[in-house]
Amino acid sequence: xxxDPAATSSAIAIAAGDRGGNLHDYxxxxxxxxxxxxxxxxxxxxxLAAACAAAGKTVLHVDPSPFYGSLYSSLPPPSLPSxxxxxxxxPSSAAAAASFDSHTVVDLHRRCLYSELETSGAAxxxxxxxxxxxxxxxxxxxxxxxxxxLLRSGGSHHVEFKSVEGGSLLYWEGRLYPVxxxxxxxxxxxxxxxxxxxxxxxxxxxxxxHIAASASxxxxxxxxxxxxxxEEDLDIPFIEYLKKRQLSPKMxxxxxxxxxxxxxxxxxxxxxxxxxxxxxxxxxxxLYSLSIGRFANAEGAFIYPMYGxxxxxxxxxxxxxxxxxxxxLRMPVAALLVDEEKKHFVGARLAxxxxxxxxxxxxxxxxxxxxLDVPCDGSDSNxxxxxxxxxxxxxxxxxxxxxxxxxxxxxxxxxxxxxAAVRVLQLSSNLAVCPPGMFVAYLSTPCADASTGKQCIxxxxxxxxxxxASDGSEGHLETTSENDEDVKPTLIWxxxxxxxxxxxxxxxxxxxxxxxxxxxxxxxxxxxxxxxVDICPNEEFLPRKAAPVYADDDSDSAE
Numbered sequence: 372x373x374x375d376p377a378a379t380s381s382a383i384a385i386a387a388g389d390r391g392g393n394l395h396d397y398x399x400x401x402x403x404x405x406x407x408x409x410x411x412x413x414x415x416x417x418x419l420a421a422a423c424a425a426a427g428k429t430v431l432h433v434d435p436s437p438f439y440g441s442l443y444s445s446l447p448p449p450s451l452p453s454x455x456x457x458x459x460x461x462p463s464s465a466a467a468a469a470s471f472d473s474h475t476v477v478d479l480h481r482r483c484l485y486s487e488l489e490t491s492g493a494a495x496x497x498x499x500x501x502x503x504x505x506x507x508x509x510x511x512x513x514x515x516x517x518x519x520x521l522l523r524s525g526g527s528h529h530v531e532f533k534s535v536e537g538g539s540l541l542y543w544e545g546r547l548y549p550v551x552x553x554x555x556x557x558x559x560x561x562x563x564x565x566x567x568x569x570x571x572x573x574x575x576x577x578x579x580x581h582i583a584a585s586a587s588x589x590x591x592x593x594x595x596x597x598x599x600x601x602e603e604d605l606d607i608p609f610i611e612y613l614k615k616r617q618l619s620p621k622m623x624x625x626x627x628x629x630x631x632x633x634x635x636x637x638x639x640x641x642x643x644x645x646x647x648x649x650x651x652x653x654x655x656x657x658l659y660s661l662s663i664g665r666f667a668n669a670e671g672a673f674i675y676p677m678y679g680x681x682x683x684x685x686x687x688x689x690x691x692x693x694x695x696x697x698x699x700l701r702m703p704v705a706a707l708l709v710d711e712e713k714k715h716f717v718g719a720r721l722a723x724x725x726x727x728x729x730x731x732x733x734x735x736x737x738x739x740x741x742x743l744d745v746p747c748d749g750s751d752s753n754x755x756x757x758x759x760x761x762x763x764x765x766x767x768x769x770x771x772x773x774x775x776x777x778x779x780x781x782x783x784x785x786x787x788x789x790x791a792a793v794r795v796l797q798l799s800s801n802l803a804v805c806p807p808g809m810f811v812a813y814l815s816t817p818c819a820d821a822s823t824g825k826q827c828i829x830x831x832x833x834x835x836x837x838x839x840a841s842d843g844s845e846g847h848l849e850t851t852s853e854n855d856e857d858v859k860p861t862l863i864w865x866x867x868x869x870x871x872x873x874x875x876x877x878x879x880x881x882x883x884x885x886x887x888x889x890x891x892x893x894x895x896x897x898x899x900x901x902x903x904v905d906i907c908p909n910e911e912f913l914p915r916k917a918a919p920v921y922a923d924d925d926s927d928s929a930e
Contacts, residue, residue, distance in 0.1 A: 397723030400699065404728040405431045407906060408719055410704045411735025413441035414680075414892070415883035415899040417687035418913075419733060421524055422903050424694035426910040431727060432688065432696055435703035438681075439688055441735050442484070442885060445502045445681030445804075448494035448764070451866055454505075455485040474708040474717060474726075482739040484871045484885065487821045492839060492864035494764060500806045502679045503762050503866075506886040507813030508796030509680055510535055510673040510777070513662035517683075517892045518674075523915045525693070526686035533802050534666075535673035537773030541629050542780045542834070543621055547769070550629045550779075552672075553663065567619055574616050574626070582657045600649065609652035610637040628781040628792045631655045632890055634817050635791050636782035675775065678803050707732070707740070707880070716880045731906050733881045736873045740880065756872045758888040759824025761814035761832060765797075766861040768810055769835055774799035777890075778835070785830045791817045793831045794890060810860070812836075817888035821869025828867050836862040874898055881905060 406428040409416050417439070420432045434441060446454060494501060511517050511532070521527040539550035551557040554575070557568050580598040588599075604612050609631065613623045627633045631652040635645040662672035676682045692698060708718035708726060718728040734740070770776045778795040785793065793816040800807040814831055818824025837859040876882040884898040903912050 397702065397721065397725075398699070399723070400431065400697070400721075400725060400727065402429075403726065405429045405697075406729065407431070407731045407733065408433075408727055408729035409733040410434070410719070411441040411733075411737070411883070412436075412439045412684050412688060412700075413443040413735050413883060414684045414687070415895060415902070416441065416733060416735055417684040417691065418520065418896070418899050419883070419903060419906070420691035420696050421526070421687040421694070422913045423906060424691045424696045425524070425913055426907045428907065430691060430696035431699070431729070432691065433699045433702040433704065433721070435701065435722075437701050439685045439700070440505075440681040441684070442737060443506050443680060443684055445504050445679030447498045448501050448503055448762075448864060448866070449498050451503060451762070452488060452490060455488050455868055457481070457483065475711050476720060477707045477709055479704055479706050479719075480739045481737050484737055484873075486869045486871075487825060488866070488868040489825070490864070490866045492764075492862065494864045495806075495809065501764065501811065502681075502804045503811060504680045504813065506680050507760070507762065508777070508794050508815055508890065509813075509886075509892070510675055510796065510890060512658050512672055512891055513665040513669055513674055514658055515662070515891055515893060516896055520896070520913055521683075521686065524687065524690045524913050526683075526690050529686040529689045530682045531677040532669070532674040533677060533775070534669040534671060535675055535775040535777060535796075536670040537768075537770050537776030537797075538671050539629050539777040539779060540770060541621075541625055542778065542784050543624060544784075547778065548621075550625055552630055552659070567622055570617055570619070571622050571625075574613075574618060574622075577616070578653060578656055579660065581653060582660065600653065605648065605650040605653070607649055608637065609633070609647040609649045612649040612652075624781045624784075626656075627652070629777075629779045630659055633792065634888060636789075639782075639790075673777065675798065675802055704734075704738075714879075731881065732879070733883065733902070736871075736882050736885050738882075740882070757818050757821055757824060757869050758872055758886075759816050759818050759821055759828050759867070759869050761812075761825075761828040761865060761867045763812040763814070763832060763836065763862055763866075764805065764864040765810045765812055765836055766808075766863060767858075768799070769795075769797055769812075769860060774801055774810075780831050780834075785827060785834065789827055789830075791827075793827050795831060795835065809863070815888055817872075818869070824869060825867050832862065832865065832867075836860050838862055 407423045407430045409420055409430065409432045412432065412434040420430050424430050438444060521530065539552065540547045541550050548562055549556065549560060551560045551563065551571060554572060557563070557572050560568070577600070581600045584598040610623060610627060613626060618626065627637050627647070631647060632655055633647045637646060659672045688698065703722040704719045705722050706720040707716055708720060708728070709715070710717045716732045718726060719732060720726050768774065768776070769778060776797050778797070780793040782792055783789050793814060795812055795814045797810050797812045798804050799810050805811050814828050816824050816827050839861050871885060872887050873882070873885045881902050883902065884895050887894055900912050
């Protein structure tokens with residue numbers, strides 16, 4: 372493999388496209404047998420490619436699109452509708468044969484994972500200056516595993532990050548309040564009563580002591596065992612523990628939805644599976660706490676990739692290419708090869724008509740395979756399997772003097788029927804996702820059906836933004852400069868839609884997880900690690916020694 376993976380994979384991708392699309396226009400791949408064949412360059416697939424290549428496996432990684440990212444891509448706004456609602460593709464003549472030697476050929480089709488797409492307004496020109504994510508709103512904690520994987524694999528050298536420096540806001544009783552997430556923020560917050568400040572400060576101090584004692588115990592050191600929260604309290608619902616610590620309803624909402632990132636209404640959850648335990652809540656608070664101050668040039672707990680989340684799959688693809696993985700873009704997979712005797716997938720037929728054999732086959736979840744179209748197992752049967760998403764282009768920040776900020780709408784804050792939190796992430800031009808003077812905002816909420824979820828997204832949009840006047844001017848009310856902060860940003864363009872949520876699937880054919888409703892990648896990476904264990908049961912997942920050595924290696928910077 373060449374030293375520059377970008378140059379190598381780009382050359383192959385160009386050879387696979389930019390021409391007529393006839394069978395002879397596709398390149399011939401040599402060799403024709405690999406340990407691992409992966410179709411789709413989403414984040415899980417790209418992490419798997421890097422991990423398998425680092426474990427010494429031969430990897431062929433293809434994607435039918437001319438760009439990296441698949442369901443985790445970053446796209447210009449005009450490309451979004453066609454990506455979310457693609458036209459059905461005709462059956463490929465490459466899969467017409469009934470059998471290949473001892474293998475049966477099974478046609479492969481794409482399925483639409485998005486629904487109820489609705490756009491309004493017009494994206495400002497030039498549209499190429501905007502980049503929107505399919506996975507938003509999403510951030511990385513400075514101390515979470517996704518950052519560690521980027522550092523361990525060397526992927527951090529292919530992507531830059533900026534801090535979400537505006538912190539978080541909580542929507543409570545019709546107003547936006549700053550989230551008091553530190554001692555300084557608590558006592559600086561003029562909206563809190565003195566008793567609320569003292570109770571919240573004592574709670575955070577208790578949690579910090581528990582985290583420190585648990586860390587000492589994990590490292591085999593003697594710590595203050597009395598500082599740990601009792602086991603019986605760790606196993607009860609987190610909201611019950613917060614009530615026990617006498618936190619007010621507003622402070623409980625801050626801890627549950629803006630710091631511990633609970634998805635569902637913890638006061639009225641109709642299923643114990645939706646209730647956050649104290650142990651789970653403390654784990655996320657610990658991650659939040661450890662993230663603050665990890666990087667010298669990052670304020671707060673969150674960072675965001677420059678140019679959007681589509682940069683992350685590309686970073687891991689580059690790592691995989693350095694380790695010898697072969698990349699071919701613009702290469703659809705037309706069919707699967709099945710060993711009927713062993714009932715095992717043994718390869719794939721490409722759109723070029725070429726057959727590729729492999730030990731392990733991995734597809735992104737946009738492919739419809741009869742054996743995989745089964746309901747989730749019982750553990751997930753009571754959980755919604757959809758997420759409603761919204762993308763907006765707006766005229767100004769929702770928080771004065773802040774470029775990038777997270778807004779949380781707790782359950783029931785928008786309407787009584789709202790059962791899940793709505794999260795909003797506003798980004799600015801300093802992340803190279805939009806031109807100066809404009810902002811991109813992402814919204815999401817988990818839901819049982821797309822229509823209900825979209826209603827919540829639209830209500831949050833109505834609360835935060837003003838519609839643009841019919842003549843194209845800003846639809847603001849007359850205000851004076853003194854209360855300019857109360858003027859809502861103007862909504863210029865929006866796109867609201869529903870998306871399925873699927874988990875990774877095991878077997879002779881692996882299917883990777885879709886972007887979920889979480890704010891971070893922890894669940895997706897956990898599913899990806901389980902898939903890696905199926906492929907390489909005795910190998911370490913992206914060990915540090917797998918990373919190439921760079922002369923300017925610096926692990927203490929967010930950029």
